[in-house]
Amino acid sequence: MHIDVFSVFRNTADFSGVLLYYNGPLSQNVIATMGEILRHRLGSADAGGPKGRKLFSSFIEMAQNALHYSPDAPGYPGEKIGAVAVGRRGSGDYYIVFGNLVHNSQSQRIRDRIEPLRSMTVGEIRNAYREQLRQEPCVDAASKGAGLGFLTLARDASEPIEYSLIDMSGEAGDLAYFYIQATV
Amino acid sequence: MNDFHIARTDHTPEVDFRFSEHCLTLAGEAYPEDAATFFQPVLSVLERYLGSVDDCDIEFNFQLVYFNSASTKMLYRLFGLLHDSACTSNRVVIRWHHDPEDDTVLEFGESVHDDFNALEFVPIATPLAAL
Numbered sequence: 001m002h003i004d005v006f007s008v009f010r011n012t013a014d015f016s017g018v019l020l021y022y023n024g025p026l027s028q029n030v031i032a033t034m035g036e037i038l039r040h041r042l043g044s045a046d047a048g049g050p051k052g053r054k055l056f057s058s059f060i061e062m063a064q065n066a067l068h069y070s071p072d073a074p075g076y077p078g079e080k081i082g083a084v085a086v087g088r089r090g091s092g093d094y095y096i097v098f099g100n101l102v103h104n105s106q107s108q109r110i111r112d113r114i115e116p117l118r119s120m121t122v123g124e125i126r127n128a129y130r131e132q133l134r135q136e137p138c139v140d141a142a143s144k145g146a147g148l149g150f151l152t153l154a155r156d157a158s159e160p161i162e163y164s165l166i167d168m169s170g171e172a173g174d175l176a177y178f179y180i181q182a183t184v
Numbered sequence: 185m186n187d188f189h190i191a192r193t194d195h196t197p198e199v200d201f202r203f204s205e206h207c208l209t210l211a212g213e214a215y216p217e218d219a220a221t222f223f224q225p226v227l228s229v230l231e232r233y234l235g236s237v238d239d240c241d242i243e244f245n246f247q248l249v250y251f252n253s254a255s256t257k258m259l260y261r262l263f264g265l266l267h268d269s270a271c272t273s274n275r276v277v278i279r280w281h282h283d284p285e286d287d288t289v290l291e292f293g294e295s296v297h298d299d300f301n302a303l304e305f306v307p308i309a310t311p312l313a314a315l
Contacts, residue, residue, distance in 0.1 A: 028195065050285055053286060057288070133257070149254075
């Protein structure tokens with residue numbers, strides 16, 4: 001990256017209130033380390049408070065989701081990759097956006113899981129969460145988090161979850177890029 | 185039965201099950217890479233202990249400050265085991281430590297309280313720094 005390109009990149013990140021940005025391999029250690037950095041980057045007022053905890057929770061859910069469900073990076077067997085940006089808006093809210101590869105075949109399932117959450121009230125999300133908690137395990141074999149992951153994100157967010165699925169089947173096999181964003 | 189202990193790491197909790205004193209404690213944070221792999225041995229040892237005692241006063245100290253969704257599911261199963269025991273053979277009190285500002289931990293405690301009503305549930309507001 002040339003200095004002028006990096007300068008634009010840095011200015012854009014600054015302007016967008018970015019506190020943490022990462023794009024690369026994912027592992028449990030990378031996630032735990034980034035989680036610690038995220039806590040340090042929050043102001044002392046927020047780090048131990050409800051917002052800081054919800055942001056940390058959202059970060060962990062998104063990152064472990066990517067670690068567990070994304071296919072290996074093309075050309076790197078066994079390696080999972082992901083991109084994340086966490087930032088603070090002028091309003092004092094935080095945003096977190098995560099991106100990772102998914103199989104195109106998973107796209108519909110992701111839509112079916114997130115779309116209903118977007119129109120639920122806080123009370124409906126809480127009830128759905130408690131209902132899911134009571135479900136016996138292994139109802140959904142494809143889900144290690146037992147279906148609580150997206151509900152946890154919805155519970156912690158102050159606005160509906162945003163997401164986008166971008167078909168990349170031309171360039172990277174049968175893959176799509178999945179972005180998910182939450183406001184806390 | 186021997187006491188059971190797992191030291192805490194940055195993403196797994198301390199498990200301090202003093203079966204000899206009927207005093208069980210979970211403390212720290214829980215977001216292991218695979219929650220089932222971490223918690224299954226904990227559930228197994230707890231189940232064996234509960235099967236071996238009768239007419240006991242069991243104290244469970246819940247002092248987790250963060251647990252991810254997969255761990256939440258495993259914890260719910262853990263409280264299910266304690267509830268089953270409380271329904272049949274033992275008295276179980278849950279001391280539910282939570283930061284006064286942490287709605288998430290308290291709400292999970294309320295779910296546990298509502299769904300497993302044979303457990304005596306004692307919420308204890310404790311500032312985060314003391315947990």
